[in-house]
Amino acid sequence: MKIATWIVRAAGLGLTIVPACLHYGAGLGAGAMRHLMLAGAVLWFGAVLWGEGVRRR
Amino acid sequence: MAFEGLKHESMAEPCDISAAVSPVPGQAGGEFERQPVPATHWKGWRSFLGMYAGEHVAGTEFMIGSLFLAAGVSAFDLLVGLLIGNVLAVLSWALVCAPIATRARTTLYYQLERICGEWLVTAYNLANGILFCFLAGAMITVSATAVGVPLDLRMPGLSDWLPTGAAWVVTVAAVGAVFSLVAAKGYDAVARVANLSAPWMILVFLACGIVSLPRLGVDSLGDFWGVARDRIWPGTDPLPGQSKFTFWHVVFFAWFCNAAMHMGMADLSILRYARHWRQGFCSAAGMFVGHYMAWISASMLYAVQLARAGWDPSKPAPPVAPGPMAYDAVGVAGLICVILAGWTTANPTIYRAGLAFQAIRPGSSRFAVTLVAGGIATLGAIFPALVMRLLDFVGLYGTILMPMGAVVFVDFWLMPRLGMSSYYAEKAGLRINWAAGCAWVLALGVCALLNWQGGVQVFFLAGPGWLVTGVLYLAFSRWYQRPQPRGQRR
Numbered sequence: 001m002k003i004a005t006w007i008v009r010a011a012g013l014g015l016t017i018v019p020a021c022l023h024y025g026a027g028l029g030a031g032a033m034r035h036l037m038l039a040g041a042v043l044w045f046g047a048v049l050w051g052e053g054v055r056r057r
Numbered sequence: 058m059a060f061e062g063l064k065h066e067s068m069a070e071p072c073d074i075s076a077a078v079s080p081v082p083g084q085a086g087g088e089f090e091r092q093p094v095p096a097t098h099w100k101g102w103r104s105f106l107g108m109y110a111g112e113h114v115a116g117t118e119f120m121i122g123s124l125f126l127a128a129g130v131s132a133f134d135l136l137v138g139l140l141i142g143n144v145l146a147v148l149s150w151a152l153v154c155a156p157i158a159t160r161a162r163t164t165l166y167y168q169l170e171r172i173c174g175e176w177l178v179t180a181y182n183l184a185n186g187i188l189f190c191f192l193a194g195a196m197i198t199v200s201a202t203a204v205g206v207p208l209d210l211r212m213p214g215l216s217d218w219l220p221t222g223a224a225w226v227v228t229v230a231a232v233g234a235v236f237s238l239v240a241a242k243g244y245d246a247v248a249r250v251a252n253l254s255a256p257w258m259i260l261v262f263l264a265c266g267i268v269s270l271p272r273l274g275v276d277s278l279g280d281f282w283g284v285a286r287d288r289i290w291p292g293t294d295p296l297p298g299q300s301k302f303t304f305w306h307v308v309f310f311a312w313f314c315n316a317a318m319h320m321g322m323a324d325l326s327i328l329r330y331a332r333h334w335r336q337g338f339c340s341a342a343g344m345f346v347g348h349y350m351a352w353i354s355a356s357m358l359y360a361v362q363l364a365r366a367g368w369d370p371s372k373p374a375p376p377v378a379p380g381p382m383a384y385d386a387v388g389v390a391g392l393i394c395v396i397l398a399g400w401t402t403a404n405p406t407i408y409r410a411g412l413a414f415q416a417i418r419p420g421s422s423r424f425a426v427t428l429v430a431g432g433i434a435t436l437g438a439i440f441p442a443l444v445m446r447l448l449d450f451v452g453l454y455g456t457i458l459m460p461m462g463a464v465v466f467v468d469f470w471l472m473p474r475l476g477m478s479s480y481y482a483e484k485a486g487l488r489i490n491w492a493a494g495c496a497w498v499l500a501l502g503v504c505a506l507l508n509w510q511g512g513v514q515v516f517f518l519a520g521p522g523w524l525v526t527g528v529l530y531l532a533f534s535r536w537y538q539r540p541q542p543r544g545q546r547r
Contacts, residue, residue, distance in 0.1 A: 016261060041389075041393055044257045045254075052253075
């Protein structure tokens with residue numbers, strides 16, 4: 001379970017920085033980049049809350 | 058910029074250094090406040106790397122980076138000046154603060170109490186508490202600019218010293234009220250949120266910088282230097298109301314913006330948990346993430362605003378508003394980052410200000426004094442002058458608090474070698490060590506004189522202030538520690 005939360009956290013961080021890099025390097029549209037970054041935030045904080053729950057249990 | 062010193066994060070696992078640190082002696086939440094930290098509680102490199110990296114990604118980084126650009130800094134001055142200034146800051150942590158921290162292993166407050174007596178510690182707490190309030194005010198303002206985006210709030214301009222209208226006042230007051238209430242409830246939960254948010258916030262700062270590149274005309278990395286020199290940081294005159302920043306301004310600002318923490322010794326409370334003084338070099342994580350990458354990213358965000366507005370000196374400059382700038386770059390994630398960066402640093406700052414005030418009146422309710430501290434911070438936040446002159450405020454902050462670090466330094470290293478007593482207030486049973494008190498006040502007087510009469514800007518005063526305090530403390534102690542009849546100096 002703990003490993004799963006770390007995988008989701010890593011995905012959240014990836015979705016935060018990779019879209020910005022794609023926007024710069026591969027011409028990803030600004031709108032798509034923003035949505036992906038928001039999804040990254042949701043994943044990161046979701047996994048953080050999940051991890052906190054796992055830690056407390 | 059991290060003044061609060063309570064955030065801490067390790068990407069791999071949270072560390073508990075700051076959780077064990079209370080900013081004021083005798084307060085709940087502190088560990089080993091009046092005794093050296095035992096070896097069983099020492100922490101490794103990873104804890105300090107994580108703590109420093111997280112601690113220096115604050116809401117104010119958005120302002121400072123932008124204000125560099127507003128100060129008319131050139132590309133070389135910014136990129137190289139920050140590099141040198143941050144290296145000097147890291148060396149100050151590692152070579153000045155950490156060696157004392159890992160030998161004495163007690164908090165700054167306890168050391169000051171032993172050296173200076175409880176009355177002088179109270180004065181230091183008062184100064185610290187007031188400065189913390191205004192610093193928290195700047196963080197509240199930063200977060201309010203993000204809250205104001207969906208409300209279509211009119212943001213204050215660089216030259217605005219007064220609120221832009223009733224909507225601004227209500228928004229800032231609401232943000233300040235929430236921050237203050239949460240701070241009054243205690244900082245543990247917020248410190249945890251700060252820990253967990255830090256890696257994500259660091260990446261959002263980085264993303265803001267990357268996203269700004271094509272908008273500034275940097276289509277390949279090879280273009281960067283040319284565009285940076287000619288278009289991003291051309292080194293022209295400062296924008297209205299700002300001081301001109303040169304290479305030396307950048308170096309000294311980067312070195313002394315956390316002066317209270319390194320040469321001012323506030324981080325004795327943190328680094329006393331280090332296994333070895335070399336762990337002071339972990340501050341490099343904070344300097345080169347928060348005070349290099351984040352400041353440069355923030356500066357580029359504002360450069361995008363200037364380029365988009367087609368700004369020239371005949372027009373008013375676009376507002377330095379972190380919320381709209383981050384939203385423009387990376388959308389809602391940017392807004393969340395600005396709010397979180399302001400919130401997670403304003404909260405512990407308000408909490409610490411409350412503790413500092415409570416130490417002055419120990420019988421008062423912590424909840425009430427924290428609310429009072431939050432109220433003062435919110436009042437300051439309503440006036441945009443606080444954030445628009447943030448660079449000056451940060452310089453002032455270091456100048457006022459850093460001299461007490463010189464007292465600790467001289468007392469620890471030089472006094473025994475020169476045949477004088479360290480921890481004199483404790484040994485002589487004094488409530489105030491006038492040698493230290495007079496050295497502090499006179500050094501501040503010298504700094505004020507240098508500023509008013511000599512025209513030396515506040516960014517350069519912390520270093521001379523530190524040296525003058527050290528020399529005066531030695532000289533005064535030579536006279537003050539002469540044998541005298543007991544009770545005469547009490």
